[in-house]
Amino acid sequence: MLAATEGARCLARPRAAPRVPRVDRRVPAVARAPRSSDALRLRSRAVATTSRRNVVVAASAESRDESKRRYVNFTGFPFPLVPFLSRRTVVNEVVEGKVWTLEQEQGIGFDLGVSTNVRCTIVKMRDGRLWVHDPIAPTGECLEAIEAIGGDVAYVVLATTQYEHKIFAGPFARKFPDAEVWIAPGQFSFPLQLPPQFFGIFPTGTIADGDMPWETEIDTKLLRLPSLFWGNYTYCEAGFYHKDSRSVLVTDAAVYVDDAPPEVIPRSSLVDLGAPDGFTISLLRALDFRGGRTLPGADVTREDPDGCAKVGWKRMALFSLFIAPDAKNILKPDASFQGLAGKFVVSPIVYVIVFQHYRKEVLTWVNSIGRDWGGADRVIGAHFPVCERDAMKRPGFGGMFGAATTNPFDRVRGGGGEGSRGGGSPVKRFTRAFAWAATAADAPAEYVDVDDLASLELVARFARFVRAVPRA
Numbered sequence: 001m002l003a004a005t006e007g008a009r010c011l012a013r014p015r016a017a018p019r020v021p022r023v024d025r026r027v028p029a030v031a032r033a034p035r036s037s038d039a040l041r042l043r044s045r046a047v048a049t050t051s052r053r054n055v056v057v058a059a060s061a062e063s064r065d066e067s068k069r070r071y072v073n074f075t076g077f078p079f080p081l082v083p084f085l086s087r088r089t090v091v092n093e094v095v096e097g098k099v100w101t102l103e104q105e106q107g108i109g110f111d112l113g114v115s116t117n118v119r120c121t122i123v124k125m126r127d128g129r130l131w132v133h134d135p136i137a138p139t140g141e142c143l144e145a146i147e148a149i150g151g152d153v154a155y156v157v158l159a160t161t162q163y164e165h166k167i168f169a170g171p172f173a174r175k176f177p178d179a180e181v182w183i184a185p186g187q188f189s190f191p192l193q194l195p196p197q198f199f200g201i202f203p204t205g206t207i208a209d210g211d212m213p214w215e216t217e218i219d220t221k222l223l224r225l226p227s228l229f230w231g232n233y234t235y236c237e238a239g240f241y242h243k244d245s246r247s248v249l250v251t252d253a254a255v256y257v258d259d260a261p262p263e264v265i266p267r268s269s270l271v272d273l274g275a276p277d278g279f280t281i282s283l284l285r286a287l288d289f290r291g292g293r294t295l296p297g298a299d300v301t302r303e304d305p306d307g308c309a310k311v312g313w314k315r316m317a318l319f320s321l322f323i324a325p326d327a328k329n330i331l332k333p334d335a336s337f338q339g340l341a342g343k344f345v346v347s348p349i350v351y352v353i354v355f356q357h358y359r360k361e362v363l364t365w366v367n368s369i370g371r372d373w374g375g376a377d378r379v380i381g382a383h384f385p386v387c388e389r390d391a392m393k394r395p396g397f398g399g400m401f402g403a404a405t406t407n408p409f410d411r412v413r414g415g416g417g418e419g420s421r422g423g424g425s426p427v428k429r430f431t432r433a434f435a436w437a438a439t440a441a442d443a444p445a446e447y448v449d450v451d452d453l454a455s456l457e458l459v460a461r462f463a464r465f466v467r468a469v470p471r472a
């Protein structure tokens, strides 16, 4: 059974009185050493900046104790989520003293390369308490990082109905029993509709556009689309704007694709995926997937691990977005990857199965974000990098290839000029990913080879045939 949760009812939303932090931890969290030097070392590296305001400190959580990464998770239908047993957490201080991201690896399938990072974002509110967006697996390492940040979690916010995020909401919330738990409306489970309490989630209430307990500091905009799959699936996502840090938070609506891999992805996985004799490429050729047995591969050998890792990331990004891209683009990923890199992109599976049917609703939500939050300094999604204004810094990215915190694609495209397809403010970049929504038939321009959509289109045709999604 899909480990998903249900919470379609609008629950009572009692306004909690402001709470006094149990412990005053209002010091720059990552800048000071955590309590236990052998448990968690927060390695900070300052990204080159020109002013204090722009300082971004990235920190990686390094635990010597593998047991603190242990987290058993066997779930996911039709594809199991991985890792099954152990999850490393990478911590980045995105805005000094205000916003942190905690990332873990997350993939689907059976070690075929469909993997990327999943991100939890933590905002420190004005009273020092923490607002947690899209919680991740509460490993010992993850919890130690939260303790170092401040530890007093006031709100756990599940901003989506997508199961790769909600499976962690219950376990995470149980670690912070005093926190309020708010969930996106439209939660579902399959094949039986079961209440969120069945999955260990005891929500304080459901997220709405207004009247949220955090609204003096964080604005909320809800995208709720009509149900699909005979009422068994609903796409809902809440976008947020944290005023003090000028940060927009979204979950899955669009991701920012970078040329560098997430720090949390193991280098060995990238090297193996990029190598001509790696497991996935060998399987592709053995099965002759879409005629791939005799197609040319990337110009790289196992003797060049850096080259393999770069090719591996391009393949991994394509797998993560298209699930089963065309064989020629798996083998030589440059062209398809270039179509995505340096831009926000609506994930093809989200577009094909859901968004293309509800253009008006999606456009209304995106336009509202562009209108009201256009001055934001960054857009933080739940996957792939954070898109920053100015130098387009990517906390948590590029470590494998040195200090590649600036995307070379930005320079190629004019470094942020409004006329450049890849440029503009972070919110402008985000909204541009939805240009197709104002048209009748165009697929996102970032999908440069429609052959990459063939597998998803097959699924979509079947879904239309059985009337699980609209036919028009």
Ligand SMILES: [Fe+2]
Pocket (backbone or CB within 6 Å): 162, 164, 165, 251, 252, 382, 383
């Ligand atoms: Fe997601």
